[in-house]
Amino acid sequence: MSDLLGLSLSGVRATRMALEQIADNVANAATPGHVRRSVQVGSLLPPAALSPFERDPVGAGGVEVRGIVRAADLIRQDSLRRTEGDVAMLEAAERWLSLVQASLTGPASLAQPLSELFASLSDLAADPSSIAVRATFLSRADALADRFNASAADLGRLERDLKADADGEAARLVSLGRALAEVNLQLRRTTPGSGAAAGLADRRDKLLGEIAQVATIDVRLDARGMAQVRLGDAGGPLLVDGPRSEAARVVRAPDGGFVLRIGAAGSDEPAPLLSGALAGLSLARTLLVEAGNRLDALADRVAADMNAAHMAGADATGADGEPLFATTRMVVDAAAGNGGDARIAVSLADGAAPGPMRLAFNATSGEWTLARADLSASVTGTMPLSLDGVTVEAAGTPRGGDLFLLSPRTGAAGIALRPLAPAQVAAAPRWLADAAPGNAGVARAEIRRGPPLDPPPAPPLVLPLAVEVLPGGLLELRDADGVVVTSGAVGDWLAGDGFEIRISGRPAEGDSFRIRMTEPGQGGNANAVALLALREARGPLGTLEDSHDRLVSGIAVPLSETRVREEAARANRDAAAEALAQASGVDLNREAAEMLLFQQAYQANARIIQTARETFAALLQSVGT
Amino acid sequence: MFVLVSGRQVASTAAERMVAIDNRIERLEGRIARGERFTEPAEDPAGQLRAAALARLDARLVAEQRGIDRASSRLALAETAVADAGRLLVRARELALLAANGTTGPADRPVIAAEVRGLRDQLLALANARDEAGRFLFAGARDGLPAYAEDEEGVVRYEGFGTAHGAEAAGIEGLAPPTGPELFGTDETGAFATLDDLLEALTEPDDVLRQQGLEAALAALVEDQDRLATAQALIGTAMARLESETERVAAGRLEVARGLASVKGLDLAAAFSELEALRLTLGAAQEIFQRVHGTSLFDRLG
Numbered sequence: 001m002s003d004l005l006g007l008s009l010s011g012v013r014a015t016r017m018a019l020e021q022i023a024d025n026v027a028n029a030a031t032p033g034h035v036r037r038s039v040q041v042g043s044l045l046p047p048a049a050l051s052p053f054e055r056d057p058v059g060a061g062g063v064e065v066r067g068i069v070r071a072a073d074l075i076r077q078d079s080l081r082r083t084e085g086d087v088a089m090l091e092a093a094e095r096w097l098s099l100v101q102a103s104l105t106g107p108a109s110l111a112q113p114l115s116e117l118f119a120s121l122s123d124l125a126a127d128p129s130s131i132a133v134r135a136t137f138l139s140r141a142d143a144l145a146d147r148f149n150a151s152a153a154d155l156g157r158l159e160r161d162l163k164a165d166a167d168g169e170a171a172r173l174v175s176l177g178r179a180l181a182e183v184n185l186q187l188r189r190t191t192p193g194s195g196a197a198a199g200l201a202d203r204r205d206k207l208l209g210e211i212a213q214v215a216t217i218d219v220r221l222d223a224r225g226m227a228q229v230r231l232g233d234a235g236g237p238l239l240v241d242g243p244r245s246e247a248a249r250v251v252r253a254p255d256g257g258f259v260l261r262i263g264a265a266g267s268d269e270p271a272p273l274l275s276g277a278l279a280g281l282s283l284a285r286t287l288l289v290e291a292g293n294r295l296d297a298l299a300d301r302v303a304a305d306m307n308a309a310h311m312a313g314a315d316a317t318g319a320d321g322e323p324l325f326a327t328t329r330m331v332v333d334a335a336a337g338n339g340g341d342a343r344i345a346v347s348l349a350d351g352a353a354p355g356p357m358r359l360a361f362n363a364t365s366g367e368w369t370l371a372r373a374d375l376s377a378s379v380t381g382t383m384p385l386s387l388d389g390v391t392v393e394a395a396g397t398p399r400g401g402d403l404f405l406l407s408p409r410t411g412a413a414g415i416a417l418r419p420l421a422p423a424q425v426a427a428a429p430r431w432l433a434d435a436a437p438g439n440a441g442v443a444r445a446e447i448r449r450g451p452p453l454d455p456p457p458a459p460p461l462v463l464p465l466a467v468e469v470l471p472g473g474l475l476e477l478r479d480a481d482g483v484v485v486t487s488g489a490v491g492d493w494l495a496g497d498g499f500e501i502r503i504s505g506r507p508a509e510g511d512s513f514r515i516r517m518t519e520p521g522q523g524g525n526a527n528a529v530a531l532l533a534l535r536e537a538r539g540p541l542g543t544l545e546d547s548h549d550r551l552v553s554g555i556a557v558p559l560s561e562t563r564v565r566e567e568a569a570r571a572n573r574d575a576a577a578e579a580l581a582q583a584s585g586v587d588l589n590r591e592a593a594e595m596l597l598f599q600q601a602y603q604a605n606a607r608i609i610q611t612a613r614e615t616f617a618a619l620l621q622s623v624g625t
Numbered sequence: 626m627f628v629l630v631s632g633r634q635v636a637s638t639a640a641e642r643m644v645a646i647d648n649r650i651e652r653l654e655g656r657i658a659r660g661e662r663f664t665e666p667a668e669d670p671a672g673q674l675r676a677a678a679l680a681r682l683d684a685r686l687v688a689e690q691r692g693i694d695r696a697s698s699r700l701a702l703a704e705t706a707v708a709d710a711g712r713l714l715v716r717a718r719e720l721a722l723l724a725a726n727g728t729t730g731p732a733d734r735p736v737i738a739a740e741v742r743g744l745r746d747q748l749l750a751l752a753n754a755r756d757e758a759g760r761f762l763f764a765g766a767r768d769g770l771p772a773y774a775e776d777e778e779g780v781v782r783y784e785g786f787g788t789a790h791g792a793e794a795a796g797i798e799g800l801a802p803p804t805g806p807e808l809f810g811t812d813e814t815g816a817f818a819t820l821d822d823l824l825e826a827l828t829e830p831d832d833v834l835r836q837q838g839l840e841a842a843l844a845a846l847v848e849d850q851d852r853l854a855t856a857q858a859l860i861g862t863a864m865a866r867l868e869s870e871t872e873r874v875a876a877g878r879l880e881v882a883r884g885l886a887s888v889k890g891l892d893l894a895a896a897f898s899e900l901e902a903l904r905l906t907l908g909a910a911q912e913i914f915q916r917v918h919g920t921s922l923f924d925r926l927g
Contacts, residue, residue, distance in 0.1 A: 030636075098667070105666050111677055115684040122688035125794035126695040129769065130758055432766050432787040437806035438813075516786060524766030525790040532794070535685075545681055549674050556666035556673060563667065570645075574638050592922035 003060075004612040010062030011605035014041045017065050018598045022591050029586040033206035036071040036586050037198050067193030070201055073583035077205060078219070080580050081212035083573040085275035088213040090566035092280030096162055097559040100288050103154035104555060110151065110298070110548055113144040121532040124427050128525035129316070134422035141306070141324055142417040148299045149329075152412035155292045162288065166250040166258050166281045173214045173260075173278075177229070177245035180207045184226040185243035192224060201225050211239070215260060216274040231271035237262040250278065256289035257282040287558055294551040296411025302544060303327050303415050305534050312449045313426030313527025318520035321426025321527065322418065328353055329414045330390055333405045340399035344392055346406060350418065352389025356407045359385075359392055363400025368392075373405075428523025429530075431499040433467075433515045441469070441508030443490070447515065450493075450500035453485075461485065461497055467513040475503055639914050646907045653900050661889045676888045683881045690874045692794025696801075697867045699756045699791075703802035704860045706754035706762065710808065711853045713744050713751070714816065718846045720744075721823055725839040738827040745820040749773055749781055752809055752817075763805040765789050772805045773817070781817035783809075791863075795870060800863045803856045810852055819845040 018039040028034035044061030102108065120137040127133045183204045190197045204227055211217055211229065218236060220228040229240040239246055239262060247268070250258045260278055261268040273279040303325040313321040330346040344359065356373035370385040370392055371378030379385050384393045390406065408414070433445035445467070461479040468476050477485040477494045486494050490507060493500040496515065503513055534544065541547045655664055666673040720737050723729055729737070753771040754762045764772035764785030772785045783805045791801030809816040819842055826838025 101665060101667055111681070115681050119684055119688040122685075122692055122794040125790065126692040126792075127758055128790060129760055428766070434765065434787045434804075437783065437811045514786070519767070521769035522767045522786075524768065524787060525793060526766070529793045545678075549677060552666055552677070553670050553674060556670040559667035560670050570641070574641065578638065588921040588923060592926060596926070 004615075005609060007060060007062040008605040008608035008612065010044065010064060012602060012609065014039065014063045014065050015598045015602040015605060019595065019602065021068065022595045022598065025586045026588065026591050029588060029591075033202050033209070034586065035198075035202055035205070035584045037068050037195075038071065040066045040069045040193075042066050068195050068198050069193075070198050071584045072201065072205070073580060074221070076576065076580040076583055077208075080573070080576040081209055081217070081219075082275065083569060083576045084209060085212045085216055085279075086569040087566065087573045088277045089275045089280035089283070090562055090569050092165075092277040093283045094280075094559065094562045094566055096158070096165075096281065096284035097287060097555060097562060099158055100155070100284070100291055101552075101555045101559055103151055103158060104291065104295075104552055108147070108151060108154065109552075110144070110147050111545075111552075113140065113147045114302075114544065114548060116140050117144050118532060118535045121528060121535075124425070124528040125525045125532050128427035128523075128528050129521070131422045134316075134425040134427070137425055138417065138420060138422060144302070145325060145415045145417045148295070148302075148412040148415045151295055152292070152299075152409075155288060155295065156413070159285065159288055159292070162281060162285050163250075163252065163258075166278060166285075169214050169277050169281065170248050170250040170260065173211065173239070173248045174245070176207055176211045176214070177240045177248070180204065180211070180227060180229065180240045181243050181245040183207060184240065187225050188243070197225065213276055215271065215276040215278050231260065231262055232274065233272070237269045237271050252285070253282075256286035258285055283558075287555060291551060291555055292412075294547070294554060296413075297541075298544065298547045298551060299412040299415045300327070300410070301539060301547065305537060305544070306531065309527070309531045309534055310426050312430060312530065314428045314430045314518040314523055315426045316423040316428075316521055318518060318522075319424075320430065322420065322424060324418060324420070326350070326416045326418050327410055327414050329409050329416055330354065330357075330406045331409050331413070333407070335403040335405065338399070338402040338404075340397050340402045342394045342396040342398035342402060344394055344404050344406075347391045347393075349389035349391070354388040354390045354406075354408055356405070357387065357390060359404040359406060361398040361400060361402045363398075368394065368398075427525055427528040428518045429526035430518060431515060432518055432523060433501055433513055436466075436512045436514055439508065439511040439513075441506050441511045443503055443505030443507035443511065443513075445501060445503050445513040445515075447499055447501045450495055450498060453495070453497045457483075457485070457497065463516070465496060465515045467494065467501060467503060467515070469503075469507045469509055469511045471509050473507070473509075475507075477501065639910070643907060643910055643914075646903055646910065650900065650903045650907065653896060653903065656891055657893065657896050657900070660891050660893075662891045663889070672888050676885060679881050679884045679888065683878060683885075686874050686877050686881065689795035690871065692792055693797075693867050693870050693874065696792035696795070696797075697864060697871075699762060699789075699802055700800070700860055700864050700867065702754060702756055703762050704857065704864065706751045707803075707808060707853060707857045707860060710748055710751045710816075711850065711857065713748050714846060714850050714853065717741060717744050717820060717823065718843065718850070721839055721843045721846060724827055725836065725843065734827050738824055741820060741824055741827065745781075745817065745824070748809075748816060748820065749775075752781075752805060761785070762789065762802045763808060765804045773809075780812065780821070782812045792867060792870070795874075797866070797870060800866060803859065808853060808856045810849060814845070816849040816853075819849050 018041070021037055021039050025034075025036055041063050044064045104110070117137075117140040120133070120140040123133045124130075124137050183200055187197065187200050187204070190200060204225065208217070208219055208227060208229070216232055217239070218230040218232065218234050222228070226242055227240060228238070228242070230236040231239055237246070239248065246262050247264055248260060248262050248271075249265075249268070250260055253259050258273070258278065258281060260271045260273055262271050263269055273282050307323040307325055310321040310324045315321055326348070328348065330348055332344045332346055334344075340361070342361070348354070357370060358373055359368060359370050361368050366382070367380050368383055368385055369378055369380040370387050370390070372388070377387060379387050384391050386392075392406070429447070430449050431447045433447040435443060435445060461483065462481045463479070465477060465479050465485065468478060470476055473490055474487060475490065475492075475494065476487045477496055479485060485496055488494045490503055490505070493502045499515070501513070501515060507513075536543060539547070541550060652664075656662060663669040663672060720741055724734060724737050752763055752773045756762055760768040761770065761772045762768070764770060766787030766789060767785050768789060770784055772783065773781050774784050776782050785805050788804060789801040791797070791799065806815065810818070812818065822838060822845065823842035826835050826842055829835035829838055
């Protein structure tokens, strides 16, 4: 009779635990990372030692709870981690590439200022003497340089923010690693199969999922459920091993991208970045650096082409064209520890090409020191100070020891319109040539800038020079005194002093072609036309506008591809999550059904106890009677 | 088969899908508001490149048109001056014929000479015609100074040099106003020399020499008129060319506008029906989610 009680008591206990577990599952139905748990029961063998009252025992021992089982599916968990890593990578790349794209397109696009610069050159070619048109051209050139500076500054800022984001991800990786190591430690101390172990396993899997969103990982679980995590693949560096976790940091790769280094400084090793947010950030940085290089190349080419063409011409004062753009700028960075609020303004002399410098304030003497970064030269005194063509001025109040670093910037950050007056726009060619009125032949003269004669002619040539057509069609370039400078045939470029001239067509014997330097206020539009022709000039990367298109599509194409891949990765992730949820998730309908089942089992067991009690009571009554 | 799916997972997946539909609706609304098929390069990189090229071409055509207009106006001013100069030479020829006529007496010749002197001054003023920017039209590239000036001896000399600017801004060579020598010949044998010779002949006391001089001047005037007529015809041709260039630019801009419409333009009807469809889908998704997942077996347990 005591058997009956013992058997149903074990049944009541087991079903109560099962019901408790169902309640726990339902309570955690909305808890992220909760894996459905169930109570594993098994039938007990009859007790080995029989009591003297049980001479003919039934062959049953009741039911026992063997442990709590998590409905975990390691393969599906791994596949979800992988797909979540992909989504995190593409999300991070998409977020940053969108920002890079925004800093190069729309209102920040270089297309418009470039197009407007050429439109103003077209106007200059149509009206080379107009002061208003010249001023417009200069302001367009200024706007283009400003846009280059703004885009370069935007990209620089984005690069720094991107690094900060990557540093944040690395810090997250470290803290997740630490948390996982702590969970590992607790797992070691917990009885396998207990409720506590199941809870820790949930926490472990959640942490693993979060780590996979930062970087690619390879996970091994030991018998107690402790996770060993390597970055990349099974051969990658260890991030977490048992109760130990490693440090991690992100450094800039020289060719763009980031490198994740695992381990203490000095003995760290690089980890491959294949998925996770860090891989996305690395991809974004690679493309950002590439865009920055393209932007710099475009700025350098605009400056070089425009300067060369402008310097070949003559301005309205009759002087040689000066360079349009300066290509170097000094950028000031205040040291982080500065205590004062001094602001530094830097100006750069024309044509100066300074190296990096440092500016320090000495409170005792009240003087500033401007020095080359390598300390090979310096000046000390009160502001303003000048060194190597760099002049600095200060406003605000400095404190002793305040330090400012001055670094020269070139490319898109360095380009600037030089201070030119509208009259200094070289719309005219340096040299003019024409056929003398009364020439009998039909021929035309072209003239372009050339190197001065080497050695210089002695005695000096007497201007003006002219080309005469000799019998037999030979051409002679002579000065006003008849001294022959050079000779050649029709169609040849004849080298003069600072120019080259070519006669083409059919000149007649005795024809002459006059040459003169452009005088102030004269000269027409030939140099404006030459500047305008830069729009068509093809470098190794096509025209300037082609280079610009390449710059934009260098971001837009990968961004578009990233978005498509991101959509696919999300679908994959959702599918993996659903698959895992089918195996490990809590389904309320199923819990309800099981609840009914266990409820009935509980009631039945309770009923049997009651029956046993009644039977026992009846027995006692009959004995007592 | 009874599929077991975690309630939480279903909810978050469904929510993400609904957010995705919401995002598409937002993007589509942006496109409809702008009337453009894409709002940023990444939405259609190839289309964006084409659109950028077309926009550049349009800006370029607009600038070319300004260059053409400017060249046209210079040519129109030149044409007026040349036509006036032609009329002056016709009058000079009439006067020369009158002086060569036997009926003209010694008292008439100073009157005729005075008129010829006036014609010469007018011709000089016409040869120094300016464009609206004040540049001398017939001085070639040296157009900041008058094309012709009298030297100390009163001889009119060409001071210009090279060729003037035409429609190079529109990429067309050779549509500049003619230079002084193309209109008026050289300093020694051109129109100014002819008028000086005519004046000299008119004051020649010797009848035979005067008659010879007048006849030579008449012959030279014919040549000067021919030269002007040729130049005038060339100006007319150049203006006709610029007119056809204007048509080319207009046609080009129309093509650009069409191209832009086909690359960037949004098919509004299609966009609206897509928007409607998306809204319907979103509504249906929300409704179904609520119906399917709004209840569980727990609701049925008394």
